Amino acid sequence: MTDIYIKGIGNISPQKTIDNSGFPDEVMEYPDAEYLKCIEPVYKKYIEPMASRRMSRVVKMGLYSAKTCLDEADIEKPDAIITGTGLGCVEDTEKFLTSIIQNEEKLLNPTPFIQSTHNTISAQISLFLKCHGYNYTYAHRGFSFESALLDSILMFNEKSANTILLGGVDEITENTYQITKRLGHWKRENINHLKLLEYKTKGSIAGEGSAFFLLTNQPDKANYAKISSVHAFYKPENSGIIKNEIISFLSKNNLRVEDIDVAILGLNGDKNFDEIYYKLTEEIFKNTVCAYFKHLCGEYHTASSFAMYTAANILKNQFVPDVIKFNNKPQRQYKNILIYNHYRNINHSLLLLQNA
Amino acid sequence: MEELILKLKSEIIEALNLEEMSVDDIDSEAPLFIEGLGLDSIDALELTVLLEKKYALKIQTADEGKKILYSVKSMAEYISQNKK
The missing domain is CATH 3.40.47.10 (Thiolase/Chalcone synthase)
Structure with missing residues (x-):
C-alpha cells in the first residue's frame, strides 16, 4: 500500500479547532444546549459576500474548512476532492420541502433546491478552486467519511493522485434534531455534554462538524500522521x-x-x-x-x-x-x-x- | 412609482439574500444583470418567482423577461402597468 500522510487540516466544530494551533486548550461548554453547533468563523476571509449569499451554513463551513486545510498544506489545487456526508445540506433540503408544501407545489425558489444536494459542498469547493479533477461525495450514513477515505486510499494505490482533499461534513438543524429526538436518538433530560458518559440513559447528544484533510503521498517531517x-x-x-x-x-x-x-x-x-x-x-x-x-x-x-x-x-x-x-x-x-x-x-x- | 421602487428593492434584497446591501446601494436604472448588481441566471429565476408570488405576474417569454428584468425601474413599470 502507498504511504498516505495528512499534510493539512481544517476543522470547524463546536470546539475552537479551526485555527490549527493543536488540539484546543480551552474546552467550550454549552450548558443549556440540546445539541452542539459549530463555532462559525468570519467567512469573509475566504468567501465573497456575492458568492456566500446563496450558501447555507454547512456549505460555508465546508468551503472555509477546506480552504483552511489547503492553506496549511500550502496546496492550491488538489488532484481530487472526496467528501463524505450523512445527510448533506439539510437546511436547504428543509427549505425547499417547506416551500413545496407552503406554495402547494408551485413557485419554488430555485436556490435551496439547487443547493440541497449532497454533493453541493464538494462542488462549491471545486468551483472556488477551479479544480476540475475527480470530485466525489459519499452519502453512506455512518460509513460516509470512511467510504470517502477508502476511495482516497484506492486512488493513491492506483497512483491516480498525489494530493487529495478529503472531508467529512454534516450539519444539525432544529427540524432534524426534533425528528431524530422523537426516534430516540438523543437524551430527553437536560445534560452537561462534558459529562456525557455519566448519565447512563438512552440517547446521545446531537452534533455537527466539517473536517477536511489534505492527504499526500509525500513524506515530510511536518506531516501530522x-x-x-x-x-x-x-x-x-x-x-x-x-x-x-x-x-x-x-x-x-x-x-x-x-x-x-x-x-x-x-x-x-x-x-x-x-x-x-x-x-x-x-x-x-x-x-x-x-x-x-x-x-x-x-x-x-x-x-x-x-x-x-x-x-x-x-x-x-x-x-x-x-x-x-x-x-x-x-x-x-x-x-x-x-x-x-x-x-x-x-x-x-x-x-x-x-x-x- | 418611487414607493413601489423602494418596496421592490427591499424585496430583491430579501429574495436574493443580498445581506451586505441596502436599498440606497441599488441604482434604480442600472442593469441588474452582468453589470450593475452583477446578477446571474439563477437570480433571474428568483426574480421571476418573486414577480409571480408577490404581484401575481407571470413572465411569458425569455425576450419579455429580458426587458422586464433589465432594471428595478423596468420591473416597477411592468408591475404598475400590469398589476391586477
Whole structure:
C-alpha cells in the first residue's frame, strides 16, 4: 500500500479547532444546549459576500474548512476532492420541502433546491478552486467519511493522485434534531455534554462538524500522521465479532493490540450502544490508553472525521489532552492510534493512524 | 412609482439574500444583470418567482423577461402597468 500522510487540516466544530494551533486548550461548554453547533468563523476571509449569499451554513463551513486545510498544506489545487456526508445540506433540503408544501407545489425558489444536494459542498469547493479533477461525495450514513477515505486510499494505490482533499461534513438543524429526538436518538433530560458518559440513559447528544484533510503521498517531517488503514463492517451480531474484527484488522497491519498506544472510541453516552465500547475497555484495551471525543463534538454521521483530527493532533504533538482521556494509563510515546467508532451499532469502522 | 421602487428593492434584497446591501446601494436604472448588481441566471429565476408570488405576474417569454428584468425601474413599470 502507498504511504498516505495528512499534510493539512481544517476543522470547524463546536470546539475552537479551526485555527490549527493543536488540539484546543480551552474546552467550550454549552450548558443549556440540546445539541452542539459549530463555532462559525468570519467567512469573509475566504468567501465573497456575492458568492456566500446563496450558501447555507454547512456549505460555508465546508468551503472555509477546506480552504483552511489547503492553506496549511500550502496546496492550491488538489488532484481530487472526496467528501463524505450523512445527510448533506439539510437546511436547504428543509427549505425547499417547506416551500413545496407552503406554495402547494408551485413557485419554488430555485436556490435551496439547487443547493440541497449532497454533493453541493464538494462542488462549491471545486468551483472556488477551479479544480476540475475527480470530485466525489459519499452519502453512506455512518460509513460516509470512511467510504470517502477508502476511495482516497484506492486512488493513491492506483497512483491516480498525489494530493487529495478529503472531508467529512454534516450539519444539525432544529427540524432534524426534533425528528431524530422523537426516534430516540438523543437524551430527553437536560445534560452537561462534558459529562456525557455519566448519565447512563438512552440517547446521545446531537452534533455537527466539517473536517477536511489534505492527504499526500509525500513524506515530510511536518506531516501530522500517516493513515495506514481503514476498515468498515456492518451490523455485527455480537461483541465477539467486533473483537475479532479489531484483532484481524490490526493483524493485517502487522500489529497486535498491545502495539496500540491510544484507542480512540466513539463513546456517545447512549446506554444502548456504549456497552460495546465498555466491554472492549475491560477486555482487549484494558492496558491501553483509551480516549473519547463525542462529548466535544456530539454525535453525527461523519463524527469519525473529528476522531481523525484528534488522532492526528495526538501523533503530531505527542500529547493526549485530559479532556478526552477515558482512563489514566501511563504512556510515553504515541506511534499507533486506533479509532473505533460505530453509528448506532449499525455502521462500525476502524481507522489506523501512525507516526508520520 | 418611487414607493413601489423602494418596496421592490427591499424585496430583491430579501429574495436574493443580498445581506451586505441596502436599498440606497441599488441604482434604480442600472442593469441588474452582468453589470450593475452583477446578477446571474439563477437570480433571474428568483426574480421571476418573486414577480409571480408577490404581484401575481407571470413572465411569458425569455425576450419579455429580458426587458422586464433589465432594471428595478423596468420591473416597477411592468408591475404598475400590469398589476391586477
